[in-house]
Amino acid sequence: MAVSYEIKVPATSANIGPGFDVMGLSLSLYLTVNVHVDTEAPTTVAVAPNYNVTISYEGDNSSGLSLDPKKNLITDTALYVLACNGFSQFPRPTTARINNSIPLGRGLGSSGAAVVAGVVLANIAAELNLSQQRMLDYCLMIERHPDNVAAALVGGFIASYLADDDQSAQIPATSLSEAERVRREREEKAAAANPKVLLPPEKICRSVRLGCSPKIKAVAIIPRFELATSKARAALPESYNPKDVVYNLQRLAILTTALGSETPDPWLVYGAMMDKVHQPYRMHMIPGLPEILATLNPDNTPGLLGICLSGAGPTILALAVSNFDEIAAKIRAIFDRQPNGGVATGYEVLDIVSEGTTCIKKN
Numbered sequence: 575m576a577v578s579y580e581i582k583v584p585a586t587s588a589n590i591g592p593g594f595d596v597m598g599l600s601l602s603l604y605l606t607v608n609v610h611v612d613t614e615a616p617t618t619v620a621v622a623p624n625y626n627v628t629i630s631y632e633g634d635n636s637s638g639l640s641l642d643p644k645k646n647l648i649t650d651t652a653l654y655v656l657a658c659n660g661f662s663q664f665p666r667p668t669t670a671r672i673n674n675s676i677p678l679g680r681g682l683g684s685s686g687a688a689v690v691a692g693v694v695l696a697n698i699a700a701e702l703n704l705s706q707q708r709m710l711d712y713c714l715m716i717e718r719h720p721d722n723v724a725a726a727l728v729g730g731f732i733a734s735y736l737a738d739d740d741q742s743a744q745i746p747a748t749s750l751s752e753a754e755r756v757r758r759e760r761e762e763k764a765a766a767a768n769p770k771v772l773l774p775p776e777k778i779c780r781s782v783r784l785g786c787s788p789k790i791k792a793v794a795i796i797p798r799f800e801l802a803t804s805k806a807r808a809a810l811p812e813s814y815n816p817k818d819v820v821y822n823l824q825r826l827a828i829l830t831t832a833l834g835s836e837t838p839d840p841w842l843v844y845g846a847m848m849d850k851v852h853q854p855y856r857m858h859m860i861p862g863l864p865e866i867l868a869t870l871n872p873d874n875t876p877g878l879l880g881i882c883l884s885g886a887g888p889t890i891l892a893l894a895v896s897n898f899d900e901i902a903a904k905i906r907a908i909f910d911r912q913p914n915g916g917v918a919t920g921y922e923v924l925d926i927v928s929e930g931t932t933c934i935k936k937n
């Protein structure tokens with residue numbers, strides 16, 4: 575007999591201007607993984623060459639992705655979680671059919687979604703019964719900043735901080751539920767048996783969901799080129815001018831509340847989505863971004879609330895309450911007239927979804 579599940583993880587937009595590595599929005603574009611676990615097959619003792627898992631992709635956004643379980647981000651993440659829980663491979667023969675609507679390397683959280691899918695895949699394949707908090711801990715061992723993974727897992731408009739190592743090491747066993755204690759014992763046994771396994775600290779990330787008006791939609795203008803997050807992060811400085819940090823903190827404090835008003839104040843949000851911590855250093859990698867930020871505003875573009883780089887780019891995120899297609903057309907026109915033939919783009923008008931990752935048993 576096979577047990578089947580559907581894992582569905584939303585795309586995300588991180589930063590939202592001033593909230594670098596802090597804020598994330600989950601969006602109505604999905605990575606879907608259909609999983610079949612053969613529950614009647616005996617558990618294999620020796621490690622099978624394919625780690626007992628077979629993956630395939632259908633649809634777009636899969637070009638260049640490895641089907642080797644140790645090289646594919648989804649299954650490699652799952653294998654890490656399994657190792658932390660005493661499994662050297664998938665315990666039962668497992669197949670994962672992947673359909674990915676999230677474009678790769680565009681700032682819409684494709685890697686965060688893949689990491690979340692991998693953690694959930696391990697959770698069901700080995701019946702680990704991990705809490706959402708523990709899944710987040712695992713995600714953060716792979717994707718080291720919380721904005722995308724927290725929004726993808728929990729859903730909605732999310733703010734997160736990472737605990738200091740010291741803080742996370744201090745979670746006493748007495749503060750854990752019975753299920754969490756069982757889980758911790760299993761992990762500690764696995765770590766003792768395999769010293770190469772690095773367990774995630776407990777509660778390394780704390781997140782809170784913020785209000786977001788249901789009137790707001792996310793217009794994503796997606797250039798047809800990839801920008802690896804690692805490259806966009808390498809462009810950032812080692813240290814900052816305190817004035818720039820204060821500039822962002824002021825805006826971030828306003829943004830946490832301004833998007834939650836039933837009818838958001840366009841100029842308040844517009845100003846609160848400005849940033850001096852990451853966008854200025856990434857401008858040169860996204861032709862058109864300076865002009866887009868300098869040109870559109872709520873007066874000349876009705877319906878617009880604010881504009882920023884989505885994640886590490888190159889996608890532009892415009893939050894708006896109306897005229898979504900017109901806003902996209904204006905931004906695309908700026909991309910079109912960039913030197914050397916312009917920048918080809920596509921666009922999506924997306925909902926901000928309050929549901930994060932779901933995993934539904936199909937039979």
Ligand SMILES: Nc1ncnc2c1ncn2[C@@H]1O[C@H](COP(=O)(O)OP(=O)(O)OP(=O)(O)O)[C@@H](O)[C@H]1O
Pocket residue numbers: 586588605639646647648672674677678679680681682683684685686688722801802803804884885886887
């Ligand atoms: N569905 C997937 N399956 C396997 N690997 C994936 C998948 N989605 C993303 N990846 C991996 O993540 C890489 C893209 O990650 P990267 O962090 O550069 O961009 P992003 O996550 O799309 O953008 P951002 O982090 O700015 O939102 C891909 O090149 C691929 O290696």
Ligand SMILES: N[C@@H](CCO)C(=O)O
Pocket residue numbers: 588589594595596719721722803806807852885886
């Ligand atoms: N906060 C991250 C998001 C991209 O993964 C960054 O801007 O680099």
